Amino acid sequence: ALRTLATHEPLDLALVVRGGGASADLSAFNDESVVRAIFGFPVPVVTGIGHETDTSLADLAADLRAPTPSAAAERASPDVSEVQNRISSIKRAMLMGMRGRIEADSARLKNLTANLTHATPKPSLSAENIEAVGIRMGAVLRAHFSTQSANLDHLDAQLSALNPATTLSRGYAVVEHLGQHRGVVRSIRDVTAGNRIAVSVRDGSFWAEVN
Numbered sequence: 001a002l003r004t005l006a007t008h009e010p011l012d013l014a015l016v017v018r019g020g021g022a023s024a025d026l027s028a029f030n031d032e033s034v035v036r037a038i039f040g041f042p043v044p045v046v047t048g049i050g051h052e053t054d055t056s057l058a059d060l061a062a063d064l065r066a067p068t069p070s071a072a073a074e075r076a077s078p079d080v081s082e083v084q085n086r087i088s089s090i091k092r093a094m095l096m097g098m099r100g101r102i103e104a105d106s107a108r109l110k111n112l113t114a115n116l117t118h119a120t121p122k123p124s125l126s127a128e129n130i131e132a133v134g135i136r137m138g139a140v141l142r143a144h145f146s147t148q149s150a151n152l153d154h155l156d157a158q159l160s161a162l163n164p165a166t167t168l169s170r171g172y173a174v175v176e177h178l179g180q181h182r183g184v185v186r187s188i189r190d191v192t193a194g195n196r197i198a199v200s201v202r203d204g205s206f207w208a209e210v211n
Helices: 023-030 032-039 057-061 069-076 080-118 123-162 164-169
Strands: 014-017 045-048 174-177 196-201 204-209
Touching: 014 069, 023 032, 023 057, 032 057, 045 057, 045 069, 080 123, 164 174
Parallel strands: 014 045
Antiparallel strands: 174 196, 196 204
């Protein structure tokens, strides 16, 4: 299964998890072929096998071990605020880089203009050189801006996809525990009869009790 998964692109991360069971069922995750496949996987691997007290060779070969499948999913999901901070940093770096590039090219153009103004040969040739430099500068700046703009659009799309409000607007809901062990309900096994839960939807939230 891991070999098949490795052929899929683009692939940023792989999760190897097991949905419960006895400790004796961990033998498959101690198999040499499985351990080698995880160790040699082309992208980082996060394992969530068994319970907190269970450790397999697959866990040791992985890039990150989580105690449970739900914990593996949480650790593999990027934090929205972290993505927002990254986008802000990239925006600032883009603006600083473009400003520096424009200032450097402007200074270079001024120097070329001054040199050509004081040059004695063929004034018409000097004007042609100035025009050619201006055209090249414009092309370079447009290409640079286009590349950075595409990168920014990609990051904005990532942020929008990770925004919980976007998911809720498509008709989904977020269910959370209200008891002592607060947290997002990711599986039917996370709740039992009598548990109080909070359900968030697109236009608000409400409380409920599991029957």
